[in-house]
Amino acid sequence: MxxxxxxxxxxxxxxxxxxxxxxxxxxxxxxxxxxxxxxxxxxxxxxxxxxxxxxxxxxxxxxxxxxxxxxxxxxxxxxxxxxxxxxxxxxxxxxxxxxxxxxxxxxxxxxxxxxxxxxxxxxxxxxxxxxxxxxxxxxxxxxxxxxxxxxxxxxxxxxxxxxxxxxxxxxxxxxxxxxxxxxxxxxxxxxxxxxxxxxxxxxxxxxxxxxxxxxxxxxxxxxxxxxxxxxxxxxxxxxxxxxxxxxxxxxxxxxxxxxxxxxxxxxxxxxxxxxxxxxxxxxxxxxxxxxxxxxxxxxxxxxxxxxxxxxxxxxxxxxxxxxxxxxxxxxxxxxxxxxxxxxxxxxxxxxxxxxxxxxxxxxxxxRSRFVKIVGLRVDLGRVEKILADYGVTAAVAGSDSGLVAAVEGKHELSILAKTVAQDLGIPRAALTLCSVDSIPRLVNGKTDYPAVLALASQEPQRNPELPSAKACDDPKTIFADVLERTDVKETDTFVSLGGDSLSYVAASVRLESALGYLPDGWHLMPVCELTPKEPEAKPAGLNKAGPNPQPGTAPQRRRLIARMETGIVLRAVAIIFIVSTHVGLFDWEGTAHVLIAVAGYNFARFQLSGPRRERLKRQLKAVARIALPSMAVIGVAFATTDDYGWHNIFLLNTLVGPQGWTDMSRFWFIEILVHILVGLAALLAIPALDRAQRRWPWLLPLSLAAIDLLQRFDVIELPYPGQGPVLWLFAFGWAAALSKTWWQRSAMTLVALLTIPGSFSSEPRSATVLVGFLILLWITTLPVPRGLHRITALLATSSMYIYVTHWLVYPLFAEASLGLAVAASLAGGIAYWAFATRAMGAAERWLGRRRPSRASTAEAVA
Missing domain, CATH: 3.40.50.12780 (ANL, N-terminal domain)
Known part of the structure; x- marks a missing residue:
């Protein structure tokens, strides 16, 4: 030829x-x-x-x-x-x-x-x-x-x-x-x-x-x-x-x-x-x-x-x-x-x-010892050489689903696995390292590769309810722990496992710590693609001179300022402003409405993927996680004060309570959010609307906003408890999450400028809502002092629980000190978040054990 x-x-x-x-x-x-x-x-x-x-x-x-x-x-x-x-x-x-x-x-x-x-x-x-x-x-x-x-x-x-x-x-x-x-x-x-x-x-x-x-x-x-x-x-x-x-x-x-x-x-x-x-x-x-x-x-x-x-x-x-x-x-x-x-x-x-x-x-x-991992052809002999260069004696076997290495001696396997996976360019989850006293061999002295491959099935499985410190390095374990799932697979995503805005913050903070960075759109990425951008450190023995670390190396200084996702920061800042305003420490209105837009933003990210039936189950589960803890607190408030009625407990004050703003309107945010989520779950369960959402994902929320804005411009009038219609803000946040191009963001900016000013009782409140929404729309991350990352994440995660409990907490401390009342409200909400999430998780696991096997399988998929 x-x-x-x-x-x-x-x-x-x-x-x-x-x-x-x-x-x-x-x-x-x-x-x-x-x-x-x-x-x-x-x-x-x-x-x-x-x-x-x-x-x-x-x-x-x-x-x-x-x-x-x-x-x-x-x-x-x-x-x-x-x-x-x-x-x-x-x-x-x-x-x-x-x-x-x-x-x-x-x-x-x-x-x-x-x-x-x-x-x-x-x-x-x-x-x-x-x-x-x-x-x-x-x-x-x-x-x-x-x-x-x-x-x-x-x-x-x-x-x-x-x-x-x-x-x-x-x-x-x-x-x-x-x-x-x-x-x-x-x-x-x-x-x-x-x-x-x-x-x-x-x-x-x-x-x-x-x-x-x-x-x-x-x-x-x-x-x-x-x-x-x-x-x-x-x-x-x-x-x-x-x-x-x-x-x-x-x-x-x-x-x-x-x-x-x-x-x-x-x-x-x-x-x-x-x-x-x-x-x-x-x-x-x-x-x-x-x-x-x-x-x-x-x-x-x-x-x-x-x-x-x-x-x-x-x-x-x-x-x-x-x-x-x-x-x-x-x-x-x-x-x-x-x-x-x-x-x-x-x-x-x-x-x-x-x-x-x-x-x-x-x-x-x-015939030869090559496998393909996510489309990459990997030479198993080459993997053994990489390990040998790091001073590690190992034998490597594998299939197209992953690699298994038998490693002689004592090594920090989690760091070693990250390093080798990075060198190979494969997902970390595709590499299993097993510690052995000696490499398995056949009677003729050659490496017994089938025995090496079988080591993967002998590795003990960790109970996700008992997380270990090292387990936090593994995205699969992080998802299992945060979402309390025992069935996490390499192809699962945070969203497909039922992750929502309440569990997102905890998962994102732990994942960033494990990977060294937070990939864009990580909540939609399969577990097998969540790999470190750079190895955190070469383990002892990974320098090519031998098992001892090279002298004279100093740890890299951590930056004092690092970035966090905008939605997380907005949730943390907003709940501080909401509580401080209600307590009287200072007056800054409008941040609750910013949270409505953030809720829509998170809805688009967590609640719209998957088949219609599975998605409906996930949406209703998310509603339950908001409604049930809130109803429990409001029930206590009803029993201990004269400020609330039965309709408050069942989150119905917006629909059947007194007109205008009263003490019974204090939980309006929770009520309206639950109403919106239930309504959208029902609407998107309709096949025609489901198809419309899939075909025109950006236009559907704008259409819902347009309908709700008819009230904003007095075309129609419906009773609301002093807050006016807010579905349009939720829909704006939904559309913002789907605005991936410059022209889409520009269009959303124009729409916001035409609708938000004048929509609220004061211009400062309108300005707060407008600025908050534009930040959410245009800025992906915000700089936050590294020392404040944990408290920011904690406040964002528990923001809903702080909102619903602070009405009961701050009156106990307000006479002594307004600052103390704010701090106690935040601390009380965080404590209730810790209790409620564990209680809800235990209840879900108990219900899961009582369901027949077919229902359990369906739950695992949802």
């Missing part, structure tokens, strides 16, 4: 302008045409200079990264693709290959670091891409891909997927991953468009993007399907969806069959695919009409490719060998290898396979 070099670069990247004004890239509400993209690419290519150089790109799903990628491909500069975010793996590759030009992503743009004007490397004319073959382990072994191979694989994929210019693909995978890269290549080849995003499928905004941009496909790895089940994908209305592709590891056959059948029912296809980096991306695909009947198969070779089966000595099965124009040139292990041409014409996959009826191939095992 002969592949002719194309010194002009990859054809599809060089000919983008031929598609003219057709849309190429969708970025939120903006669209970049092919002509505009081609101009950007030409400008970027010109900045590379005329001399052919080795370019390194830390690739992420942004227009700037895509521009650099296409510029290198189109102009013939070999491109070393690196994962975004830096870290040891990236620095190791940069040190090994010394690229001439480095492109890094910074604040949504790209910075170019020019190390030399020419190139210090001898670059083969066919070389186009350098890709890591084993994930982000920092291994210097790279795959050398030619321009002709990139073009050929894109053409083959476009052919069997029947891609057309009207198609739009959402970038559910990173550009640095060859699977994600192949989605971009094949669509730009035919003049189709890319919806460029890094949103997860568990984020409601991703599905808004799917509908607003009429996305026709998205790519998935096996764990993506776990996430799809969590968000109720089976019931979603996605009229534009044409197909889903799956690769990155073996998908369970039962799940292949189920999703193939679901696709047949809903009008889209499932393409199960097989590939390796060494073949640019794809080698085989399973025709959608074969998936339900042959879910174990990888299918047939892609157009232009072929398979053969080569017997393996000592094994009953044969190795799968692939030939095609997309096969790599060969490997590179050092810079001098970049001058090499083609070393191979066929690819030995390392997979054992057989050919079944209809010419469909099936993988039955692996």
């Amino acid at each position: 002969s592949i002719q070099p194309d010194l002009a670069g990859v054809a599809f990247a060089a000919h983008l302008a031929s598609f003219g004004d057709r849309p190429a890239v969708h970025l939120g509400s903006d669209t970049v045409s092919y002509a505009q993209l081609a101009w950007r690419v030409q400008e970027m290519a010109a900045s590379f200079g005329s001399a052919r150089r080795l370019v390194a790109l830390e690739a992420d799903n942004t227009l700037s990264s895509l521009t650099v990628y296409l510029a290198a491909l189109s102009s013939g500069h070999p491109l070393l693709i690196l994962p975004s975010g830096g870290g040891p793996a990236v620095e190791s590759l940069l040190a090994a290959y010394e690229p001439d030009l480095i492109a890094r992503s910074v604040d949504g743009g790209t910075t170019l670091e020019e190390r030399r004007s020419g190139s210090k490397h001898d670059l083969h004319p066919e070389l186009a891409l350098l890709l890591s073959t084993s994930g982000s382990t920092g291994s210097p072994k790279l795959v050398r891909i030619s321009a002709a191979s990139v073009q050929a694989n894109a053409q083959a994929i476009a052919q069997y997927l029947h891609l057309r210019p009207a198609d739009t693909a959402a970038t559910t995978l990173p550009l640095s991953y060859c699977y994600g890269m192949s989605v971009v290549n094949s669509h730009l080849l035919v003049g189709a468009s890319i919806a460029l995003t890094d949103l997860s499928v568990v984020d409601p905004c991703f599905w808004e993007l799917m509908r607003s941009r009429s996305v026709t496909s998205f790519a998935a790895v096996p764990y993506t399907f776990d996430l799809l089940e969590r968000v109720g994908f089976e019931t979603m209305e996605l009229p534009s969806l044409r197909y889903i592709t799956q690769a990155g590891g073996r998908l369970d056959p039962a799940r292949v069959r189920r999703y193939a059948q679901l696709g047949q029912e809903r009008g889209w296809d499932l393409f199960v695919m097989y590939g390796q980096t060494e073949a640019t991306a794809r080698m085989a695909y399973l025709p959608p009409d074969e998936a339900a009947d042959n879910p174990n198969a990888i299918g047939v070779p892609i157009p232009g490719g072929s398979f053969r089966l080569e017997p393996v000595p000592g094994l009953d099965e044969s190795e799968l060998v692939y030939s095609g124009p997309n096969v790599m040139l060969g490997y590179a292990e050092q810079p001098s290898d970049l001058a090499r041409g083609r070393d191979i014409t066929e690819l030995r996959t390392g997979d054992l396979a057989r050919r079944g009826p209809g010419g469909l191939y099936q993988i039955v095992g692996r």
